[in-house]
Amino acid sequence: MEHLMERSDQLGLTVIRRALPPGIRGEYWHEKKLIVLSVSLTGRQEKSTFAHELGHAHYGHCVPGACRGDRNRQELQANDYAAKLLIAPGDYAAAEKIYGTHTESIAYHLGVTPAIVRAWRSLWKRRLSAQFSSPRHSDVVRVESFALPGGQNRNHAERAN
Numbered sequence: 001m002e003h004l005m006e007r008s009d010q011l012g013l014t015v016i017r018r019a020l021p022p023g024i025r026g027e028y029w030h031e032k033k034l035i036v037l038s039v040s041l042t043g044r045q046e047k048s049t050f051a052h053e054l055g056h057a058h059y060g061h062c063v064p065g066a067c068r069g070d071r072n073r074q075e076l077q078a079n080d081y082a083a084k085l086l087i088a089p090g091d092y093a094a095a096e097k098i099y100g101t102h103t104e105s106i107a108y109h110l111g112v113t114p115a116i117v118r119a120w121r122s123l124w125k126r127r128l129s130a131q132f133s134s135p136r137h138s139d140v141v142r143v144e145s146f147a148l149p150g151g152q153n154r155n156h157a158e159r160a161n
């Protein structure tokens, strides 16, 4: 959490914990430079949500409807940012050596949510396929289906997994 707080300070953000509606893990309010984290998160959920909201702050994402932008693209950017912030490639490789491709076990080992592990794989899969055109390389990282957080009404509200 320390490097996340440092990043948050660098971005000039305030971070508070507050009761949020069921299923909502966190929010980012761009005009207030404010990250809200739900009080009912586990340690892994809080770290993962915090990193995701930092991604929204880093890219300056604002309230859907109040500014233009593709919401799915913003969620993808925030997930990529969180995955990069929380999982070093060497740590992922070491975890996969122990646990194979079992997402839950890797997530537990790395102290993040399974969604972050899936986001990390998705990110690297895209990077690798951009880097290598040969189909031999397309199965380097196994990618599972990955649902972006839903919710149209709330401001970058993160839902369970």
Ligand SMILES: [Zn+2]
Pocket (backbone or CB within 6 Å): 052, 056, 074, 075, 078, 149, 156, 157, 158
């Ligand atoms: Zn989000």
